[in-house]
Amino acid sequence: MARNGVVSMHWRSEKIDGFDLSPPDDEQVHVLAVDDSLVDRKVIERLLKISCCKVTAVDSGIRALQFLGLDEEKSSSVGFDDLKVDLIITDYCMPGMTGYELLKKIKESSTFREIPVVIMSSENVMARIDRCLEEGAEDFIVKPVKLSDVKRLRDYMTAREFRVKNQQIGNNNNIKNNNKRRLRETCDLSSSPLSMLFSSSSPSPSLSPSSLSSPSSPSPCLSPLPSPPILSYSAPCSPTSLDSPTRRLKMSSSD
Amino acid sequence: MDVIVQLQRQIVDFTASLYREGYVDDQFTQLQKLQDESSPDFVMEVASLFFVDCEKLVNNMARALELQAVDFKQVDSHVHQLKGSSSSVGAARIKNACIAFRTYCESQDREGCLRCLQLVNHEYAQLKIKLQTLFRLEQQIVAAGGTIPVLQ
Numbered sequence: 001m002a003r004n005g006v007v008s009m010h011w012r013s014e015k016i017d018g019f020d021l022s023p024p025d026d027e028q029v030h031v032l033a034v035d036d037s038l039v040d041r042k043v044i045e046r047l048l049k050i051s052c053c054k055v056t057a058v059d060s061g062i063r064a065l066q067f068l069g070l071d072e073e074k075s076s077s078v079g080f081d082d083l084k085v086d087l088i089i090t091d092y093c094m095p096g097m098t099g100y101e102l103l104k105k106i107k108e109s110s111t112f113r114e115i116p117v118v119i120m121s122s123e124n125v126m127a128r129i130d131r132c133l134e135e136g137a138e139d140f141i142v143k144p145v146k147l148s149d150v151k152r153l154r155d156y157m158t159a160r161e162f163r164v165k166n167q168q169i170g171n172n173n174n175i176k177n178n179n180k181r182r183l184r185e186t187c188d189l190s191s192s193p194l195s196m197l198f199s200s201s202s203p204s205p206s207l208s209p210s211s212l213s214s215p216s217s218p219s220p221c222l223s224p225l226p227s228p229p230i231l232s233y234s235a236p237c238s239p240t241s242l243d244s245p246t247r248r249l250k251m252s253s254s255d
Numbered sequence: 256m257d258v259i260v261q262l263q264r265q266i267v268d269f270t271a272s273l274y275r276e277g278y279v280d281d282q283f284t285q286l287q288k289l290q291d292e293s294s295p296d297f298v299m300e301v302a303s304l305f306f307v308d309c310e311k312l313v314n315n316m317a318r319a320l321e322l323q324a325v326d327f328k329q330v331d332s333h334v335h336q337l338k339g340s341s342s343s344v345g346a347a348r349i350k351n352a353c354i355a356f357r358t359y360c361e362s363q364d365r366e367g368c369l370r371c372l373q374l375v376n377h378e379y380a381q382l383k384i385k386l387q388t389l390f391r392l393e394q395q396i397v398a399a400g401g402t403i404p405v406l407q
Contacts, residue, residue, distance in 0.1 A: 039305050039340040046289045046297060093335070122339050144282045144343045147289070 029157045030054040030083075034064045034090035034102065035120070040143070044089065044120075047150045056085075061097030061105075064090065070109055085115055087157055089141075092121035092128065100132060107136040116160070118153060120145060259401035266392045267404050278385055283345030287405070299390050305344045309379050312337045316372050320365065330368060331360035337375070348378045 031053045035041045041057045048055045058064050065071040068085065088106065092099040099119050107113045116138035121128065129140045138156075141149050273279045290297040312333045319330045338353035352375045359367035393403050 037308075037336065037340050037343070039301065039308055040343050042301055042304055043286070043289075043343050046294065046301075050289055050291070050294075093339075122342060143339065144285070144345075146282070146285050 028052065028054045029086045029154065029161070030056070031087045031089060032064060032067060032085045033057040034059075034061060034088065034094070034099065036060060036091065036094045040091065040145075044145055047145060047147060048089075051147075051150045051154045053087075053154065061090070061094060061099070061102035064088070064102055065105060068106075068109075068112055070105065070112065085112075086161075087116050087118065087153065089118045089120060089153070091143075092119050092132070093123075100128075100135065103132060103135050103137055116156075259396060259399050262392060262396045262399065263401060263404045266389070266396065269389060269392065273385060273389070277347050277351075278382055279345045280347040281345065282342065286345060301344055302386050302390075305340055305346065306379070306383055308340050309337060309349070313372065313376055313379065316368075316375075320368055320372065325363075325365055325368075327360045327363045327368075331357055334360060346378075346382055349375060349382060352378050 029052070031048050033041065033044050033048065033055055035044060035057070036059050038059075041059065045055050045057045056067060058067060062071065068083065088102075090099040090102055097105075099121075103117050103119065106115065106117055113136075117136065118139045118141060119132045119137045120141045120143050122143040124142045132140055139153065273283075286298050286301055315333045316330055319326060319333065334353050334356045338350055338357070341347075341349040341353060352371060356368065356371035356375060359371055396403055
């Protein structure tokens with residue numbers, strides 16, 4: 001098996017967790033959930049855990065900022081590297097700092113502004129939804145939160161994580177991967193990247209389906225990657241299947 | 256075996272009646288989906304938290320409505336909270352009672368609010384009895400060695 005980018009992701013997790021077959025901590029999506037209602041916190045925590053997320057649940061915007069280390073007065077004792085919050089999901093209506101205010105504070109922070117923030121609210125008010133999305137919220141969920149809502153978030157996070165990891169591969173293996181990305185985007189048969197891709201001299205990183213469907217052990221929680229741009233990665237590029245360029249491109253764009 | 260089958264039938268019928276009579280809605284089904292071997296008492300735990308929350312909020316509403324000068328915004332805030340948590344657990348009747356309650360808060364109608372408070376209290380007591388019955392039936396099945404049937 002070639003020691004390439006995607007497969008090494010698979011290999012790396014097995015090496016770190018030699019005895020543990022479950023996805024190691026750094027592969028799990030860590031969600032920071034913010035809600036002043038104890039009942040809602042319990043429900044969202046369970047919804048997230050059953051969807052294979054690591055959860056930290058806090059009861060206020062202030063505590064969320066403290067956890068992230070953004071609060072001026074009291075910082076979390078945990079170092080940034082350990083925190084690795086992948087997603088923040090917050091209630092809108094909270095005493096003290098609202099979810100909207102929390103969203104603004106996070107988007108203002110250079111360290112944390114990249115973290116997707118999802119707002120939950122019992123009120124389905126267009127103006128409120130627009131305001132949050134304009135401020136940079138990733139999504140707006142109308143309460144009560146259901147399994148399908150969390151699954152949607154989970155799928156989004158998986159796709160996002162995968163995109164990020166593949167960008168890392170691209171950085172390690174510039175030319176080939178730049179060409180492949182262009183290939184996927186344009187699906188243009190006449191462009192020169194195609195000839196480079198099919199040259200037999202260099203072994204291309206194999207993007208075999210098995211390594212795409214799950215980071216390490218087969219997990220019932222990780223659903224098939226949904227959105228078209230991501231699924232185009234699933235077209236196998238191993239030299240043996242390079243017989244029909246047209247067929248390969250059709251495979252990648254049809255998903 | 257007969258005992259288990261009987262109990263299972265009882266649970267199915269009883270649960271169906273809860274939905275039919277509007278005590279619980281689809282969100283309650285969602286909660287049941289979150290219960291499994293790793294969290295076998297999840298629904299009961301959430302229900303317990305909800306009832307504690309409900310009692311606290313009802314008391315707050317009662318106290319606020321007793322005042323000479325009622326702060327309707329404060330009352331509304333308690334009702335809003337209860338509406339939220341009842342919605343999250345699928346307690347449909349309580350949620351609906353809260354929706355009506357809020358309109359009386361808005362119109363600053365103290366008498367109307369007091370009537371709603373009475374209704375909320377009544378629905379809370381009813382639901383508590385119903386769910387305790389359900390949980391008892393479930394415990395009986397498990398004790399008899401059977402499994403809790405899933406209502407489709």
